[in-house]
Amino acid sequence: MSADSDLTLVNCAVLDVRTGELDHGRSVRVEGGRIREIGDSNAPGHGDRIDVDGRVVMPGLIDAHVHVMASTLKLSSLAHQSSTLLTAKAAPILRDMLMRGFTSVRDAGGADWGLAEAVRTGLFQGPRLFISGKGIAQTGGQGDFRDIEEVALPDYCSHSLGSMTRVADGADAVRAGVREELRRGAHQIKLFAGGGIAGGVPLAYSHFTVEELKAACDEAASAGTYVMAHAYAADSILRAVEAGARTIEHGNLITDVVAEKISGRAYLVPTLSALDGRVRHADELGISPDVRELMVHVVGEGLKAIETCARAGVPVGFGTDLEGIIHPYQMSEFSLRAAVQTPLELVQSATLVNAEILQMEGKLGIVTEDAFADLLILDGNPCDDIAILQDPARLRGIMKDGTLVRRDF
Numbered sequence: 368m369s370a371d372s373d374l375t376l377v378n379c380a381v382l383d384v385r386t387g388e389l390d391h392g393r394s395v396r397v398e399g400g401r402i403r404e405i406g407d408s409n410a411p412g413h414g415d416r417i418d419v420d421g422r423v424v425m426p427g428l429i430d431a432h433v434h435v436m437a438s439t440l441k442l443s444s445l446a447h448q449s450s451t452l453l454t455a456k457a458a459p460i461l462r463d464m465l466m467r468g469f470t471s472v473r474d475a476g477g478a479d480w481g482l483a484e485a486v487r488t489g490l491f492q493g494p495r496l497f498i499s500g501k502g503i504a505q506t507g508g509q510g511d512f513r514d515i516e517e518v519a520l521p522d523y524c525s526h527s528l529g530s531m532t533r534v535a536d537g538a539d540a541v542r543a544g545v546r547e548e549l550r551r552g553a554h555q556i557k558l559f560a561g562g563g564i565a566g567g568v569p570l571a572y573s574h575f576t577v578e579e580l581k582a583a584c585d586e587a588a589s590a591g592t593y594v595m596a597h598a599y600a601a602d603s604i605l606r607a608v609e610a611g612a613r614t615i616e617h618g619n620l621i622t623d624v625v626a627e628k629i630s631g632r633a634y635l636v637p638t639l640s641a642l643d644g645r646v647r648h649a650d651e652l653g654i655s656p657d658v659r660e661l662m663v664h665v666v667g668e669g670l671k672a673i674e675t676c677a678r679a680g681v682p683v684g685f686g687t688d689l690e691g692i693i694h695p696y697q698m699s700e701f702s703l704r705a706a707v708q709t710p711l712e713l714v715q716s717a718t719l720v721n722a723e724i725l726q727m728e729g730k731l732g733i734v735t736e737d738a739f740a741d742l743l744i745l746d747g748n749p750c751d752d753i754a755i756l757q758d759p760a761r762l763r764g765i766m767k768d769g770t771l772v773r774r775d776f
Contacts (some may be wrong), residue, residue: 373398373414374769376742381405381734382425384718387711387750390559395424397740400769404429405736419744419776422763425714426732427470427741427754429721430615430697431636432595433636435460435496436531440565440645440652440691443512445477445529453529457482460694461493467697468756470741470767471495473555473724475595475616476502476510477531477686480552492772495741497725499595502532502557503541503583508574509566509597510534510559532559538582540735541575545586554725558588560596560612560654561603564642564662570620573603577610584611592726595636599665601625608633614724618676619669622689626679634724635676636686639669640700644693651692670707683708684724698757710753740769742754744776 375396380389396404398414436458439445445453457478464472474495483496504510510532535544545556560575562568575583584594593613598604601622604615607627615621618635642662643650645652649659676683687700701713708716722732730738744764747755755761 370490374492375414375416376401376419376424376744377408377416377419378421379408379424380421380748382423382748384426384714384733384750386518387714387748389423389748391421395734395767397766400740402734402736402738402740405734410478411685417771419764421776423743423745423748424734425745425749426718426734426738426744427743427765427767428468428717429471429473429685429725429732430464430469430494430717431614431684431721432475432638432688432725433462433464433472433474434477434531434688434690435474435482435493436529437690440693442531442690443514445531446512446527448529450528454482458491458493461486461491464692464697465492465494465765465767465772467759468743468762468765469494469697470743470765471725471727472723473496473497473499473595473686475499475597475686476557477529477773479528483552483594494516494767495739497554498552499555499557500551500553500595501530502533502559503535503544503548504534504559505532505574505579507568508559508572509561509563509568512566515576520585527625536579538576538757538759540583541579542586549586549590549592553592555592556583556594557616558583558594558607560601560607561598563597563599563617564658564665570599570665571602571676572604572727573598573600577606580607580610580612587611595615604629614684617669619665620670621672621675623679624677626675626681630680634682634684634720635672636670636684637673637704637726638688638700640696641665641688641690641693642666642669643699644689644696646693647696666703670704673704674707677712682720682723683716684720685713701753701757705753713752713753713758714750740766742766
């Protein structure tokens with residue numbers, strides 16, 4: 368569907384995600400992909416008038432940690448696949464994210480400027496993409512996806528579309544890697560600052576020297592952007608933030624002491640559904656009982672981490688980190704986190720907080736004049752019941768950039 372140049376949604380219950388309250392009987396005028404005016408439904412409209420019949424109109428959701436190129440959980444295989452085939456496989460992943468209500472996503476390694484441009488220009492249907500290019504990993508660390516028998520560093524690690532990471536050692540090499548990803552259109556930089564579960568590197572391991580971490584953060588800051596740091600363990604989290612990282616991805620093992628130290632300096636982006644999804648498919652994926660038990664434990668620790676950060680005043684965003692067969696579990700992040708967060712807090716994490724993370728305050732994650740016209744039309748207020756967002760039958764309309772990509776009312 369081509370972009371609607373001028374239309375007005377009438378009889379809207381506009382959701383204020385700051386308070387969770389609804390403003391009934393409102394109209395939202397959209398022009399050129401932006402919200403131009405919010406007024407009374409009885410006032411004269413502009414262009415086409417679309418009656419939403421009193422339904423809730425809220426900002427589109429934002430997922431701050433996705434991998435749209437990860438069509439398989441075997442990440443090491445992606446670098447050897449055809450770039451055109453990988454791109455084709457990304458198309459349904461992007462479309463499905465949009466159809467769940469995610470109108471913006473931050474790719475944490477893999478997507479390039481070409482894919483972002485394909486979505487922006489309408490060649491692919493999907494959420495607007497904020498890309499990191501290739502994540503930067505140290506030799507032998509999380510994100511170094513080479514097989515154990517690969518001795519030399521193959522050229523594809525830096526250049527293959529399917530390679531989600533590049534390997535860099537030493538402050539100069541890290542700095543050069545950051546500059547290269549920025550040159551290729553990265554909106555932010557992804558850095559592997561510690562171990563993980565899926566990659567087989569112990570969670571407690573910290574990656575990169577302080578000088579290497581600072582080199583990445585300084586280069587990103589010089590370009591007006593920031594570093595998103597993969598880290599689970601408390602020591603890795605603190606090292607990354609003290610070096611200048613702005614967001615901590617995962618962060619499941621953060622402590623009260625570290626949360627207090629990073630408060631006011633960084634955001635936490637939990638991704639519980641990534642491990643939970645693997646547990647659901649543990650038999651199919653051949654995950655051993657010991658690793659399965661560890662994953663369940665780390666998910667539980669992730670819930671505690673959210674509470675820890677909330678007490679310390681660390682803003683908590685919304686991410687999923689899904690790959691391969693677990694991509695469909697994007698909405699389960701809400702139900703997992705509902706154990707420790709209210710519906711309002713969950714909605715805010717996927718709207719207001721993530722808009723701040725993307726440095727798009729006032730443009731995304733809120734229904735206000737001059738914001739992008741990325742909107743959801745719902746039967747019910749998700750700030751009262753988060754299950755409303757998870758029920759496809761209650762998601763009645765999706766607008767991205769002023770275009771109604773789904774209309775079921």
